[in-house]
Amino acid sequence: MKKWLYVTVMLLPVLAQARHIIGGELTMRSLGRPGYFRVQMDQYWNEVYSNSQNNDATITLFIYQRRGPTLIESITLPLLTSTPIIYANAACAQSQSLKTLKGTYYKDIQFDVADYGDSEGYYMVWERCCRDNAITNLANATDIGMLFYLEFPAMQRNGAAFTNSSPVFGQPNGEYICINKPTAFAYTATDADGDQLRYSLVTPYQGYTTATEVYGRSTPRANYPLVTWGTGIAADRAISGNPALQINPNTGQLTVRANKAGYYLFGVQCDEFRNGQRIGSIRRDFVLPVIDCNLTPLPIPVIQAAGATATELNICPGTSATLTADANPQWAYQWRLDGSNIDGANSPTLAVQKTGSYTVLRSLAGRCANDTLSQPFLVKQLPLPAVTADSVPTVCASHDALPLVGQPLSGTWTGAGVANNQFDPAQAGVGLHKLVYTAKGANGCTNTTTRWADVSPPITLSGPVLYRIQRGSTGQLIQTPSVASATVLWSPALYLDDPGSTTPLCSPVDSQTYTVRAEALGGCTANASVTVLVVDRLYIPSAFSPNGDGQNDVWRLQNTESFPDCDVRVFNRWGELVYQCAGLPNEPWDGTYRQIPVEAGTYTYLIRTEADRPALRGSVTVLR
Structure with a gap:
């Protein structure tokens, strides 16, 4: 409509x-x-x-x-x-x-x-x-x-907007x-x-x-x-x-x-x-x-570029050229682009960046005279050369320098970490970096293309490297990468419920040493060695009779050799420490305190097999 x-x-x-x-x-x-x-x-x-x-x-x-x-x-x-x-x-x-x-x-x-x-x-x-x-x-x-x-x-036409x-x-x-x-x-x-x-x-x-x-x-x-x-x-x-x-x-x-x-x-x-x-x-x-101007016209101005008379000029995008008209202090000038006066362009020279048809009008500076207009001078724009560049893969900060590739091969790369057309991630540092490839075409024009290099931080693994798991039991192993998005792999996968987990469960039959490998974006890797020792259960007697008859005269823990850092403490009913033994060999308690036999009765023990594991608590009876 x-x-x-x-x-x-x-x-x-x-x-x-x-x-x-x-x-x-x-x-x-x-x-x-x-x-x-x-x-x-x-x-x-x-x-x-x-x-x-x-x-x-x-x-x-x-x-x-x-x-x-x-x-x-x-x-x-x-x-x-x-x-x-x-x-x-x-x-x-x-x-x-x-x-x-x-x-x-x-x-x-x-x-x-x-x-x-x-x-x-x-x-x-x-x-x-x-x-x-x-x-x-x-x-x-x-x-x-x-x-x-x-x-x-x-x-609007036919119910639809008409622009x-x-x-x-x-x-x-x-x-x-x-x-x-x-x-x-x-x-x-x-x-x-x-x-x-x-x-x-x-x-x-x-x-x-x-x-x-x-x-x-x-x-x-x-x-x-x-x-x-x-x-x-x-x-x-x-x-x-x-x-x-x-x-x-x-x-x-x-x-x-x-x-x-x-x-x-x-x-x-x-x-x-x-x-x-x-x-x-x-x-x-x-x-x-x-x-009625009725005045003799001035000489027609002639436009020159680079010192030579011409009617057109080719320039590269983003560059400028200078047009000149023959100068005389008695003359005034007004440059035009595509027929329109250019504001402030009133000197014998003009720096041009835009394409189009330029003319210059000449008149007398001090009095009215019949002005004259130059022939058009055409400014054209040359095409930019095709410049391409390969992408830069995400890389770890510890990686060796990478070659940078662009076309045409005569170009040069610039940016953080760039030297001799190579990118050094260690020199650039962690982060996102702008890399620019600049090349000149056969027509003399220069073009650029941009690539981005993402440098990932180095990766580390943290967690215990030694575990003791009682025979027949299951324990959780932990290795945490410093980069949350990193992947983890435990090798061998023997006795593990999930070898790709940072916290796998381990049910070992015998002792085993694992290699843990973490890998993050950019090829950053870290390795750790984790040992799992299978230990027998600690046996703790509930009573002994230190009466010198040669039968159960001492309180002796069994399988302490599996717990080299074992710390054993026994307290009387008033909370006084009457016995302590730390590390191997584990000496048995003979039922004395300061070389004096303790009274018959019930005593409390506290046993810590490892510093990062819960303590074992219970009681032992001294029979007389």
Whole structure:
């Protein structure tokens, strides 16, 4: 479905007339989501007549549906910026009191898409009075209004969002036209959607405003009045000459050889087409002076690069080149890129990085003279060479240096730990490191590619290396790697429930020595040796009779040889230590304390077989 938008802009009720406005246009740019647009108006002001009273602080847009037409809503835009327009020939611009400002009003607005589904589309309009009374090519320029106009399609079609941004005219240069001098300037627009653009010269709108009603109303209008041309003037010959003002319908290039001085109004319309269907339109009004330069032109400047005259230059991406024009302190310069003045580019030399068509305009520095423009100098960009590099594997900090491979082979590597096209992880250190491979192609351009080297920390194993497990019992072995993600393998797997665990259970039949290997990302490894001793159960007698009859005269523990660190302690009922034996050989208790026989009775023992194992507690009876 096709939907057009008409927006009329109404300003605050200050009855200052707008004779300072020499041109402008409306645009709207999609900001991504359905119905979200930046609506913008650019005005061009004659700075000589511009002031705080006639520069409106806000403008109000009225939005209409073409079918009817019907008012949809109004929008208020604030004035946000004002910037000067560059005149290439500053001396002549000054002599003619030519100073131009660009005033920009805009606001980001979320429209209700449901309100914009009519296939006939919508339009915007801005009305204001009055134009400059000095305009030459109108039948009567006194108190003539102006109207800026934009059309756009529906925001949804067949129930789905329809995305479209209006075309956008490029910013004009500060221009004037010399009588009988062939003149060309670009009114080219760009379109964010890639739609086809067509240009035409049109008669500007006058609208309904007057000297006493300087702002437009919200009343829907079926049509708007056009300005009335003077004798012999029309849209396609708004500036008389041989030839008169013309436009290239495909490029927007304006050309004219004016034959009469004056102050000329003209209009340019840019229509956008998608799939052969016209979906939108913008218009720009503008006023240009035609003056009698009547001066001998300066020599045409010649652009050189690297000291040689040329018409084009190839540069590598990311590099710059210097263009020069023959210098003279009496001359002034203004460089242009693709027809637009470059801000601040006013010396005989220009450093260029962007591609495009460069020209330089030469004028006199101290007084107005007929300026001259160089032939175009084309700056092209060479392709970057194809540069590839092998990936760098994750590597352990203790690993040997790795070779780095890139194509073409003539390149070099740089980065932490890099020397002679090798990467030394020990020198780089633990962490993620950026490695850059740089190579130059046959065309002299340099390109780079980046690889990342991840250096893992060294790995260690921690845990006991000796275990004693009683025969017929099961014990847990522990070896913990310093890197949590590391894998562990016990070898041999004999008597283990899970040889890939950091805490396997071991049920040994006989003593065994295991090799434990841990491996982390990057090839970091660690090894440990763990010994498991199978020991017999410690036998602890429950009583003895130290009476000298040769039968059970001592309290002797059996199988203590399996526990070389065994510590045995016996206490009386008052908690006094009456017997202690630590280590091997384990001496039996003869039932004495300080060589005096202890009383018959029950005594408590505490036996610690290993420092990291629970103590054995119980009692032994001394019989007399």
